[in-house]
Amino acid sequence: MATDPRRQAPRPGLVLDVDRSTPPLLFHHGDNFRLEKLPAGRSRVIYAPEPLPGLPDPEGSIREALLNPIDHDPLPSLLTPGMKLTIAFDDVSLPLPSMRRPDIRQRIIEQVLEMAAEAGVDDVHLIAALALHRRMTEAELRHALGDRIYDAFAPQGALYNHDAEDHDNMVVLGTTRHDELVTMNRRAAESDLLIYVNLNIVSMDGGWKSTATGLSGYSGIKHHHNVATMRESKSFMDRHKSELHHSNWRQGDVIKNHGPRIFQIETTINNNTFGYDGPLSVLQKREWEWSARDRATFMGMKKGLDLMPSRARRSVFNNWKAPYELTSVQAGNVESVHEVTLENCLKQHLVPVEGQTDVLMFGLPYICPYNVNSVMNPILVMCLGLGYFFNMYRGKPLVREGGVLIMSHPTPWEFHPVHHPSYIDFFEQLLAETTDPLELERKYEKQFAEDEWYIHQYRKGYAYHGVHPFYMWYWGAHALQWLGRVIVVGGDPRSVRRLGFQPASTMQDALELASDVVGPQPTITYMHNPPILMADVT
Amino acid sequence: MSTLSRQLGLPRLTRFTGRFRRLLTATEFPLRAPSTPRGVAPLAKPSRVGADYDTDWARSTTAQVARAALVEGPMRLAVAGLAAPERTGMDRLIDVDGPLIFAANHHSHLDTPLLLTSIPEPWRHRTVVAAAADYFFGNRVTAALSALTIGAVPMERTKVGRKSADRAAELLEQGWSLLIYPEGGRSPDGWGQEFRGGAAYLSSRTGVPIVPVHLSGTSRILQKGRSLPRPSHTTVTFGRPLRPQSGENASRFAARIEREVAGLADESTSDWYQARLRAHREATPGLTGPTTGRWRRVWALGDRRRGTKPRQRLWPDL
Numbered sequence: 001m002a003t004d005p006r007r008q009a010p011r012p013g014l015v016l017d018v019d020r021s022t023p024p025l026l027f028h029h030g031d032n033f034r035l036e037k038l039p040a041g042r043s044r045v046i047y048a049p050e051p052l053p054g055l056p057d058p059e060g061s062i063r064e065a066l067l068n069p070i071d072h073d074p075l076p077s078l079l080t081p082g083m084k085l086t087i088a089f090d091d092v093s094l095p096l097p098s099m100r101r102p103d104i105r106q107r108i109i110e111q112v113l114e115m116a117a118e119a120g121v122d123d124v125h126l127i128a129a130l131a132l133h134r135r136m137t138e139a140e141l142r143h144a145l146g147d148r149i150y151d152a153f154a155p156q157g158a159l160y161n162h163d164a165e166d167h168d169n170m171v172v173l174g175t176t177r178h179d180e181l182v183t184m185n186r187r188a189a190e191s192d193l194l195i196y197v198n199l200n201i202v203s204m205d206g207g208w209k210s211t212a213t214g215l216s217g218y219s220g221i222k223h224h225h226n227v228a229t230m231r232e233s234k235s236f237m238d239r240h241k242s243e244l245h246h247s248n249w250r251q252g253d254v255i256k257n258h259g260p261r262i263f264q265i266e267t268t269i270n271n272n273t274f275g276y277d278g279p280l281s282v283l284q285k286r287e288w289e290w291s292a293r294d295r296a297t298f299m300g301m302k303k304g305l306d307l308m309p310s311r312a313r314r315s316v317f318n319n320w321k322a323p324y325e326l327t328s329v330q331a332g333n334v335e336s337v338h339e340v341t342l343e344n345c346l347k348q349h350l351v352p353v354e355g356q357t358d359v360l361m362f363g364l365p366y367i368c369p370y371n372v373n374s375v376m377n378p379i380l381v382m383c384l385g386l387g388y389f390f391n392m393y394r395g396k397p398l399v400r401e402g403g404v405l406i407m408s409h410p411t412p413w414e415f416h417p418v419h420h421p422s423y424i425d426f427f428e429q430l431l432a433e434t435t436d437p438l439e440l441e442r443k444y445e446k447q448f449a450e451d452e453w454y455i456h457q458y459r460k461g462y463a464y465h466g467v468h469p470f471y472m473w474y475w476g477a478h479a480l481q482w483l484g485r486v487i488v489v490g491g492d493p494r495s496v497r498r499l500g501f502q503p504a505s506t507m508q509d510a511l512e513l514a515s516d517v518v519g520p521q522p523t524i525t526y527m528h529n530p531p532i533l534m535a536d537v538t
Numbered sequence: 539m540s541t542l543s544r545q546l547g548l549p550r551l552t553r554f555t556g557r558f559r560r561l562l563t564a565t566e567f568p569l570r571a572p573s574t575p576r577g578v579a580p581l582a583k584p585s586r587v588g589a590d591y592d593t594d595w596a597r598s599t600t601a602q603v604a605r606a607a608l609v610e611g612p613m614r615l616a617v618a619g620l621a622a623p624e625r626t627g628m629d630r631l632i633d634v635d636g637p638l639i640f641a642a643n644h645h646s647h648l649d650t651p652l653l654l655t656s657i658p659e660p661w662r663h664r665t666v667v668a669a670a671a672d673y674f675f676g677n678r679v680t681a682a683l684s685a686l687t688i689g690a691v692p693m694e695r696t697k698v699g700r701k702s703a704d705r706a707a708e709l710l711e712q713g714w715s716l717l718i719y720p721e722g723g724r725s726p727d728g729w730g731q732e733f734r735g736g737a738a739y740l741s742s743r744t745g746v747p748i749v750p751v752h753l754s755g756t757s758r759i760l761q762k763g764r765s766l767p768r769p770s771h772t773t774v775t776f777g778r779p780l781r782p783q784s785g786e787n788a789s790r791f792a793a794r795i796e797r798e799v800a801g802l803a804d805e806s807t808s809d810w811y812q813a814r815l816r817a818h819r820e821a822t823p824g825l826t827g828p829t830t831g832r833w834r835r836v837w838a839l840g841d842r843r844r845g846t847k848p849r850q851r852l853w854p855d856l
Contacts, residue, residue: 057633058633059633101629101632102629102632106629113811113814114814117811117814117815117817117818118818120815120818120819122815124811146629147626148626148627148805148809148810149810149811151809151810152809152810152811152812153809153811155809
């Protein structure tokens with residue numbers, strides 16, 4: 001393993017011009033795959049950089065970061081016996097897919113707690129900073145934090161999920177100069193020290209977004225999770241060009257002045273999503289480098305997946321734990337730490353690309369941040385494609401304004417009734433009426449956000465908040481405004497039409513349909529993702 | 539036989555054996571072994587048991603395969619049935635490469651099968667067990683069985699000698715991991731004993747890290763002095779690998795290993811954070827128990843003796 005040349009010298013990302021010798025290309029297609037041949041001479045494929053090497057001594061690097069933080073006092077000097085200490089951490093939406101044990105959060109929090117124990121700190125709470133996401137289950141908390149932490153804190157009620165609808169335990173810290181309300185979990189806000197443990201998988205995560213969003217509630221989040229903000233975030237993956245982040249940073253200023261003292265710990269991981277060996281490693285290789293064994297593995301896997309019922313396929317993929325490795329860890333002042341984090345994150349993801357094309361293509365995988373151990377419903381398909389993947393750019397979008405987006409996903413009319421109850425109503429009732437984000441926001445957001453039944457399911461069950469499907473729709477608002485048409489290959493026609501998109505049964509049909517909008521012989525970019533990449537478009 | 543040979547007309551067998559015996563006794567040195575002159579101490583026969591038993595054969599590929607089959611088959615089944623183990627802390631070994639020394643507390647003969655089925659890969663099938671030379675290697679049969687079934691190597695515990703330490707160090711340098719019980723033997727009363735410096739010395743000498751391991755519950759199943767096991771539940775807790783600190787001698791390092799194992803014991807009976815708080819206050823309960831009279835030590839075992847009470851007979855022996 002250690003002698004694997006790919007680990008010693010990972011290659012940077014690649015933009016490949018498709019010619020007649022280019023083999024069919026792999027497209028993720030939900031919990032299955034497709035191989036598609038793209039037109040030669042006018043198509044290009046963007047491949048992600050190979051995984052950067054992980055830190056050789058993760059434990060030592062974490063300790064070093066805590067003892068020598070950036071623009072902050074060392075952690076041990078902040079810990080005193082009678083203090084109130086709160087440790088907040090990223091929820092189940094990160095990383096994607098979940099990583100193999102031990103999770104980075106466990107490694108970091110164990111070291112933080114070791115220092116707290118040395119200082120004799122008794123009053124420690126751990127909070128999953130999930131904002132309006134669903135609560136984490138015991139198994140998910142155990143996976144993220146390890147059994148030792150779970151068994152030490154959960155039975156005493158000192159390890160729990162943030163509850164944004166528990167109004168007695170939320171406090172208002174103030175308002176920004178743009179009149180944005182800043183709210184926070186009471187325990188976190190009233191602590192002598194708040195330590196935030198973050199896991200950056202893409203450049204959108206981290207910074208003030210961790211605390212200003214993660215520990216906030218609807219009244220605070222609505223100021224940046226709205227159509228206007230998302231349309232002005234070009235893209236929301238580019239922190240300095242993202243209105244979403246500007247708003248969070250303004251809220252961060254209020255937290256800085258009126259909230260608790262914060263010690264931010266941020267981490268980045270590499271692109272080793274499917275491993276160097278094993279059944280899924282083929283998904284991380286470039287097609288012309290597939291060995292006979294890779295091809296046999298792929299064909300066997302594809303055949304097996306074709307024969308399985310969708311529930312079994314989902315279960316197979318949900319059980320996959322990625323062998324991610326830690327590439328950096330930095331701690332200290334929120335803003336200073338985040339700049340270093342971004343640098344390390346982009347080092348792994350950025351691929352320079354020249355110019356835009358008429359058509360952009362994605363193969364959407366089985367997972368997005370909101371369907372971990374759950375169902376990828378049509379709204380999440382829209383959010384993953386038009387929200388996350390479309391925004392994986394810096395500079396300008398990969399597709400020209402008015403261009404066409406072609407996505408490959410089965411888009412089944414299927415929902416997880418426990419996790420996504422409000423999504424069902426949003427899809428079946430609201431999208432039947434309109435797909436315009438502004439209209440949906442104006443007419444229905446408040447109603448869904450304040451619905452007692454959704455709130456009850458969010459607080460006591462494992463449901464996403466009632467307003468969450470709106471945010472998913474807003475996530476794609478910039479792309480909806482930019483694109484001339486969205487086509488879904490191999491999707492359930494009913495679901496695809498309900499989303500306001502056009503279904504196509506084959507890639508050839510999709511290209512025919514696209515030519516109605518962008519003209520014949522369009523230029524094409526295929527973003528070969530995951531493993532994750534971000535295009536630096538000039 | 540003699541009747542049969544008579545009937546067949548063959549010479550009697552005893553005639554031949556008697557003649558052969560006479561021939562042997564009639565032969566002289568050098569055909570016969572020399573006798574030792576009086577007043578001269580006879581040369582000691584080279585020992586082939588105890589610490590001198592050669593276990594190289596038990597690390598051949600064939601023996602390794604046989605042992606792996608035994609560990610993963612009958613041994614794992616027996617351990618699961620008797621000990622219902624709960625194994626924790628393996629994630630602490632995730633960043634370690636190369637051989638390790640697993641240092642555990644010792645209560646029962648069940649400890650070794652339990653650990654051999656609990657040590658995670660890639661160490662499990664490349665581990666030798668330091669076993670008491672005077673007990674497991676007392677004769678050729680038990681020595682061969684111990685070497686084959688658990689990969690035992692003899693460790694001298696009754697006299698001072700470098701031989702077993704040198705051999706263990708050699709094996710560590712060859713990439714074998716070592717399972718060792720620093721207490722030197724099973725607990726006589728349910729409490730632990732002071733850790734000796736052997737494991738610490740080997741770690742200092744070879745640079746191989748020591749993984750402290752705490753076992754609990756095995757004394758309930760098969761404590762010293764009992765011959766029949768009684769099923770119960772057990773826990774195996776692996777700690778973080780330890781290395782000798784600069785200027786730390788073997789006895790101090792051994793004391794640190796003992797504290798770590800005591801910390802793991804505390805972790806398995808309370809919770810991890812409370813155990814760490816106590817560890818930093820130097821208030822971790824020791825492994826060796828109170829230094830009081832015998833009955834008070836037994837009394838202080840409290841819950842740890844659960845299940846060891848003999849079954850009540852319906853009719854007492856009169």
